[in-house]
Amino acid sequence: MKPIVSTDVAVLGAGPAGLAAAVSAAETGAAVVLVDAGAQPGGQFWRHRPETVVPEPDGRGHHGWKSYLDLRARFDAARHQGLITYLPGLQVWMAQQNQPTQADDAGFTLRTTPTVAVAASGAGVGAQAIVARRLVLCPGGYDRQLPVPGWDLPGVMAAGGIQAFIKANGILPGKRFVIAGTGPFLLPVAANIAEAGGKVLAVLESSSPTAWLPHLRAAAGVPEKALEGAQYAAVFARHRIPYRTRSIVTEVLGSRILGMDRVSGVRTAKVDVEGSARPGTERIYEDVDVVGFGWGFTPQMELPLSFGIETRIDADGSLVGVVDERQESSVPGLYLAGEVTGVGGATLAVLEGTAAGTAAAGGAVVPEKTAARHRRFAEAMHGAHPVPAAWQDWLSPETTVCRCEEVTAGQIMEARESLGAHDARTLKSFIRAGMGWCQSRVCGFASACLGAGPGVSPTAESLSGIAKRPLAAPVGIGELAALDADDH
Amino acid sequence: MSTPTRGTAEATPSAAVVRVSFDGRPLEVAPGQSVGAALTAQSITAWRATRKGERPRGLFCGIGVCFDCLLTVDGAANQRACLVEVREGMEIEGSCPEVPSEEPGGRA
Ligand SMILES: Cc1cc2nc3c(=O)[nH]c(=O)nc-3n(C[C@H](O)[C@H](O)[C@H](O)COP(=O)(O)OP(=O)(O)OC[C@H]3O[C@@H](n4cnc5c(N)ncnc54)[C@H](O)[C@@H]3O)c2cc1C
Numbered sequence A: 001m002k003p004i005v006s007t008d009v010a011v012l013g014a015g016p017a018g019l020a021a022a023v024s025a026a027e028t029g030a031a032v033v034l035v036d037a038g039a040q041p042g043g044q045f046w047r048h049r050p051e052t053v054v055p056e057p058d059g060r061g062h063h064g065w066k067s068y069l070d071l072r073a074r075f076d077a078a079r080h081q082g083l084i085t086y087l088p089g090l091q092v093w094m095a096q097q098n099q100p101t102q103a104d105d106a107g108f109t110l111r112t113t114p115t116v117a118v119a120a121s122g123a124g125v126g127a128q129a130i131v132a133r134r135l136v137l138c139p140g141g142y143d144r145q146l147p148v149p150g151w152d153l154p155g156v157m158a159a160g161g162i163q164a165f166i167k168a169n170g171i172l173p174g175k176r177f178v179i180a181g182t183g184p185f186l187l188p189v190a191a192n193i194a195e196a197g198g199k200v201l202a203v204l205e206s207s208s209p210t211a212w213l214p215h216l217r218a219a220a221g222v223p224e225k226a227l228e229g230a231q232y233a234a235v236f237a238r239h240r241i242p243y244r245t246r247s248i249v250t251e252v253l254g255s256r257i258l259g260m261d262r263v264s265g266v267r268t269a270k271v272d273v274e275g276s277a278r279p280g281t282e283r284i285y286e287d288v289d290v291v292g293f294g295w296g297f298t299p300q301m302e303l304p305l306s307f308g309i310e311t312r313i314d315a316d317g318s319l320v321g322v323v324d325e326r327q328e329s330s331v332p333g334l335y336l337a338g339e340v341t342g343v344g345g346a347t348l349a350v351l352e353g354t355a356a357g358t359a360a361a362g363g364a365v366v367p368e369k370t371a372a373r374h375r376r377f378a379e380a381m382h383g384a385h386p387v388p389a390a391w392q393d394w395l396s397p398e399t400t401v402c403r404c405e406e407v408t409a410g411q412i413m414e415a416r417e418s419l420g421a422h423d424a425r426t427l428k429s430f431i432r433a434g435m436g437w438c439q440s441r442v443c444g445f446a447s448a449c450l451g452a453g454p455g456v457s458p459t460a461e462s463l464s465g466i467a468k469r470p471l472a473a474p475v476g477i478g479e480l481a482a483l484d485a486d487d488h
Numbered sequence B: 001m002s003t004p005t006r007g008t009a010e011a012t013p014s015a016a017v018v019r020v021s022f023d024g025r026p027l028e029v030a031p032g033q034s035v036g037a038a039l040t041a042q043s044i045t046a047w048r049a050t051r052k053g054e055r056p057r058g059l060f061c062g063i064g065v066c067f068d069c070l071l072t073v074d075g076a077a078n079q080r081a082c083l084v085e086v087r088e089g090m091e092i093e094g095s096c097p098e099v100p101s102e103e104p105g106g107r108a
């Protein structure tokens, strides 16, 4: 019924990891199919204006743009030679291992659906099935969120979402911003806003610079990060952006404008080492129209998990896939690269993608010292920027936790206490937390923490319970029904 | 096989503005923007109401993950405003209770 593409190596994701994997596999001699939900290559890190409008982006507001241009040139060359088939605008909603028919290994099948309905995109991209002998999954991740009173008001965005908005559209989502959460990623977000002409009233970092002291050795191993840091410091000084450490947003304030509630300000406080608000430190920022929150990233694990791969909890508390030095998972022939093997930034993602693509194409992989240094740096970064232990105290019982099904913190705590719902999966079935459109991508981490109780970290079982999603993207009934028809 | 690319022949990348409509209201927006960005640029920050509390929703994750930004585009329901690119003549429909009327219980 629908077209089926067969290939040696299928790569999912056209971000730093996936681009590197596709290029490396093709250069090693494999036939490659690269499928990506985005309309053009780049993923989250190298997201840029549509090339139909800006054919030659100058890389302003980007880091590592030269690496992108290099990968992109090799990618375009391989496509030109017919070594890479690029399928943009398609989301993989299911990935399966094929039944072995002969002695040969059976390979994998990816099922896709258009990211944007054909009627709405005006493009002729229909659903495709991809059959491949080896599979490299590079689906990246998304901003990790902690709920706080008022965070569901329009005008509150994920910090990465603001970054993506600017990079893709070349405009700002508002005029006056407060950026809050933890981690070095808050810096490029604030810097890009300021460079694009927005006013950043403050960057609130829950951690403290002294948290870095025990990790200085690891940081010194990656000097380019220090350089990046110095560049941000210069931008912060130039635009007079206050960087307030050990500070959090305790409440997002709203007002009714033209009959519609939206952000108007934030209430903030200083916190202690645990993340508890210190009395008497409250402060209010007014006339804010965008608040950006980022508490690190959550790797997109549903497709790797659907194969039952071995997982572990990484230094930042995220569930990630276990891989060997060739990036192969515990399922033979299934490789993982980028955020899904540990949140570690774009440079590491490229190194991992290169190893994964080369290995998937049957090439020899040389262990990379640089990758090891970047991993140590990422670990140090996670250590210095933990999710504050006391964050659950910031909530009031009425605070919305699950934005889709509108489940409150009070309902979750009640389910934990009186129904014994301690893991996110039980919370789903009892009170529908995480059962809506986003399939708990946004509230999953927070619900798992709330189920575990104050100060307790969620277990790998709880995190994998929420990250297991029967469908990795919403699909129509027709596509589901077609499964029966083309399975033999 | 051929590779689908963005921007087919009838796309007009050089056009200075793209004309779309939002809930029947004509809007001139910049080419190459997402529907969500185009609406936000017009100070429209919410276009959907939640089922239970009728709370307003617009852009949140910005990358197609949260589904807060759903709206109807050229008759196709449940499209993510952060991912759909504006096109000439596009009809965009939100599902907020009437704005700016104050009465409770608009359509969900
Ligand atoms: C919104 C956002 C903004 C960010 N901005 C910055 C920044 O400015 N600076 C910085 O240092 N770091 C940033 N990061 C972190 C950075 O993106 C990562 O370090 C890096 O991109 C990881 O590369 P990756 O290849 O693993 O994943 P990504 O770059 O995330 O690429 C993954 C790709 O896979 C695709 N994909 C995922 N699931 C599917 C599916 N089911 N079907 C089809 N395709 C799929 C996605 O559309 C995407 O194109 C950002 C992260 C996010 C989420």
Ligand code: FES
Pocket: B058, B059, B060, B061, B062, B063, B064, B065, B066, B067, B068, B069, B070, B080, B081, B082, B083
């Ligand atoms: S803003 Fe999250 S899906 Fe569009």
